């Protein structure tokens with residue numbers, strides 16, 4: 134029967150060309166949108182690696198205070214925060230806080246291997262502020278921070294890039310040719326600085342006291358009950374303590390929303406356009422089939438007279454639509470599969486295969502749904518009546 | 524082979540009610556060649572459609588090969604149409620987008636027959652109507668007589684025991700009409716196919732075993 138359908142469609146290729154082209158184009162668009170969605174979803178389903186709820190980021194920006202005044206003041210500010218009842222943990226950090234859209238990337242190396250990695254200068258309480266456990270080893274200790282030892286904590290991606298399968302703990306890494314060596318004391322899992330939709334990348338946390346520039350931002354993990362009153366008294370106190378610097382506060386949850394909008398807006402836009410296109414294709418398909426079936430009443434009556442059942446006719450027309458759609462999708466697949474073959478965007482190939490499979494299934498479903506009603510009408514045609522009409 | 528008892532057919536539209544067939548009692552034996560005549564609109568096509576299970580009578584009983592069909596389901600009716608009955612229509616009803624051979628194969632598509640066997644049977648049927656050399660043509664490239672011969676090949680490809688022909692020569696000139704008539708007579712003689720044929724042509728009617736005349740939905744002879 135399939136062979137018969139293909140023959141019938143092939144013989145009418147000119148009138149089926151438009152429909153095939155339409156399916157081809159919608160396949161490509163759907164494939165694009167699906168790839169984007171699967172890509173984002175794949176990243177989203179990778180663990181984020183930290184807790185952002187109830188974490189506030191405080192950024193100081195120095196105006197004119199000299200180091201000798203500024204740094205002790207920062208330490209006092211941290212002490213003040215650590216002593217507050219509403220604060221659960223506080224840690225110094227460089228400006229590249231989670232969701233902040235700020236990055237600082239360096240090249241780290243170990244015995245000829247190197248990786249470009251996000252560098253975050255932190256203190257001993259960073260793990261507590263963001264609720265991150267070390268998978269191996271530990272976070273840097275208060276003593277190491279106090280004595281400005283060159284210690285680092287790596288996330289999984291950084292450790293794998295530098296050491297492969299070898300154990301990371303105790304290894305010494307450098308950040309520049311002939312530079313000072315830093316000792317690895319801990320390894321974490323994922324740490325997606327840019328948020329849920331980011332591809333997990335290498336991140337290295339280093340002791341900010343051992344770094345040329347001390348960190349002058351802080352992450353403050355507060356109790357859920359900490360409200361606006363605490364926030365304003367805290368800010369007042371923080372600016373009183375550190376003179377000669379501006380202060381700015383934002384919630385990680387707020388920054389997260391902004392960051393997500395960057396990912397979601399294009400996705401929603403593409404999805405909406407794609408949705409309209411598919412609606413259009415669906416309606417077009419419906420109309421074309423409706424019209425085709427009206428034109429083919431005689432053929433339907435004839436097939437019934439020759440032994441086709443109700444369901445046989447229904448299957449015939451749904452099948453015809455599905456075969457036409459498959460032609461369009463086959464051509465579409467040919468183009469779509471060039472992406473993983475040529476590796477144009479460097480994405481995981483899995484994404485393309487998933488997107489292609491999802492697009493095929495979706496379009497087939499759409500076609501079958503749109504073809505069903507006209508085909509059922511066709512099945513109901515009374516053979517005696519249509520064979521009578523001339 | 525075919526048995527109709529007190530068959531009545533009423534067509535109802537919003538405004539009028541047409542009594543297309545009125546109390547028809549008809550028995551056709553196996554191997555008989557029957558012709559039906561009557562003025563236009565007297566119910567000939569309606570009668571043929573009812574025999575061919577394309578339409579249901581409003582009243583009365585239809586039996587094919589000894590089996591009453593009134594409570595058959597769609598699937599059983601379709602099967603009976605496919606295996607026992609062949610149709611030849613006045614206006615050919617060939618599918619223009621299929622080649623001659625594919626058109627002839629159509630009834631076999633609704634049975635379990637392999638593609639190769641379908642092709643073989645189609646070739647055989649086309650040979651028996653003298654069209655072996657037109658297999659790959661499309662209906663648009665054939666003359667009227669050739670089209671009707673393709674339609675006959677399609678009607679007989681499944682070896683039905685009953686052939687129903689609604690004015691098979693009506694659209695043909697007398698030479699072609701006679702050719703088609705010869706083929707039908709041959710089938711009746713060689714394969715004992717039961718044939719019911721509607722015709723307007725007295726000459727054709729007289730070449731068959733029996734003639735039934737209809738007038739205004741009633742049997743008059």
Ligand SMILES: Nc1ncnc2c1ncn2[C@@H]1O[C@H](COP(=O)(O)OP(=O)(O)OP(=O)(O)O)[C@@H](O)[C@H]1O
Nearest residue numbers: 518534535541543562563564565566567568569570
């Ligand atoms: N589907 C229908 N709805 C309403 N009336 C119909 C329908 N089909 C046929 N009729 C009527 O039934 C009567 C018999 O029609 P039928 O087609 O059987 O005539 P016929 O003898 O085959 O005529 P012709 O020689 O012109 O083909 C006619 O009066 C016709 O108008």
Ligand SMILES: [Mg+2]
Nearest residue numbers: 567568569689
């Ligand atoms: Mg008629």
